[in-house]
Amino acid sequence: MVTESNHRSTLDESGHLRSDLWLDQPDAHARIDTRVEAGVVSADNATLLHKFVDHGYLAMHIDLDETATGAFDDQIGHLWRERPADQPISLPGRSGPQSFAIYEGPERPIGYRLPDVHGFSPNAMALYLHAGIFRMVELIFDQPAIAFQSLYFEYGSAQALHRDPWYVITKPVPHLVAAWIALEDITPDSGPLIYMPGSHRLPWFQFEEDSVELTPKATAAQREEYRHWNQEMLRERLGRVYPERFTCRRGDVFIWHGGLQHGGAEITNPDKTRKSFVVHYSTAATYRQRTASMAVRDGDGSRPVKRTTAAIVDAPGARGLDAPMKQH
Numbered sequence: 001m002v003t004e005s006n007h008r009s010t011l012d013e014s015g016h017l018r019s020d021l022w023l024d025q026p027d028a029h030a031r032i033d034t035r036v037e038a039g040v041v042s043a044d045n046a047t048l049l050h051k052f053v054d055h056g057y058l059a060m061h062i063d064l065d066e067t068a069t070g071a072f073d074d075q076i077g078h079l080w081r082e083r084p085a086d087q088p089i090s091l092p093g094r095s096g097p098q099s100f101a102i103y104e105g106p107e108r109p110i111g112y113r114l115p116d117v118h119g120f121s122p123n124a125m126a127l128y129l130h131a132g133i134f135r136m137v138e139l140i141f142d143q144p145a146i147a148f149q150s151l152y153f154e155y156g157s158a159q160a161l162h163r164d165p166w167y168v169i170t171k172p173v174p175h176l177v178a179a180w181i182a183l184e185d186i187t188p189d190s191g192p193l194i195y196m197p198g199s200h201r202l203p204w205f206q207f208e209e210d211s212v213e214l215t216p217k218a219t220a221a222q223r224e225e226y227r228h229w230n231q232e233m234l235r236e237r238l239g240r241v242y243p244e245r246f247t248c249r250r251g252d253v254f255i256w257h258g259g260l261q262h263g264g265a266e267i268t269n270p271d272k273t274r275k276s277f278v279v280h281y282s283t284a285a286t287y288r289q290r291t292a293s294m295a296v297r298d299g300d301g302s303r304p305v306k307r308t309t310a311a312i313v314d315a316p317g318a319r320g321l322d323a324p325m326k327q328h
């Protein structure tokens, strides 16, 4: 029986995400074909959208020459030299980002990431607001999109398979798409992006009732329970437990559905960089502001700060939220 309360719930009775997106509907393939017939979606884009529906991702290519990636590298080099207080840096094994100004560890450690570097790097901003990627994301949403956060990786993340809504909250939950952009050719030993094709349609483990989030309250026992549950789920529903790897060329872009399980492969050659840039998008009508936090200097120690931004940055055919920590 559909009551008002279960009608509004995030997950249905079998733990699947309720979604209003056209590509999440049971007749998504027919809807794509109808748009091709009406001349509003090209045959090439239709192929990509069919892939997205069935497998939870699509891959495309953008022009990204060495001049652009070289300038991006120089801007990252500048950040490492200047260490601005309003640029966050995240490190593996630490719970959240910290201000670059209080970072005292080794230079460019494996696994470091720079959140929202589009606030500092013009070349990151150009990718954050890339019109070609926006066109594809807006085809997926079927409405105007907004980029709301970015993440730069110099090395592979070596991160276990996960689903973005565990950590990245959009309202509604299904209004979330990510694009991963290769800033160089990616080799198998550098810890490529990994993903489980088709996993976007799997039910969700509920660390909390009717929630897709992996809250800090999740206990070690729950995480262990999840690992077993998910292995079984992957084996039963997808017939595989080992992910695919996205080894690719500079300028290749991997766009994934918010439900896709993905992560970073093991890095077998620590000398190999794996430069990439990730952007998360939601629908412009629903995502209006973002709050981010990081640790900042406080005397000899540190304290957390939170900042919210609703400031929009834009380019022809694209719009995004400015970097929340950036002090203009």
Ligand SMILES: O=C(O)CCC(=O)C(=O)O
Pocket: 151, 153, 156, 157, 158, 159, 164, 178, 180, 192, 193, 194, 262, 263, 264, 265, 276, 278
């Ligand atoms: O690039 C990777 O290795 C993983 C990226 C990722 O999981 C993310 O940005 O959500």
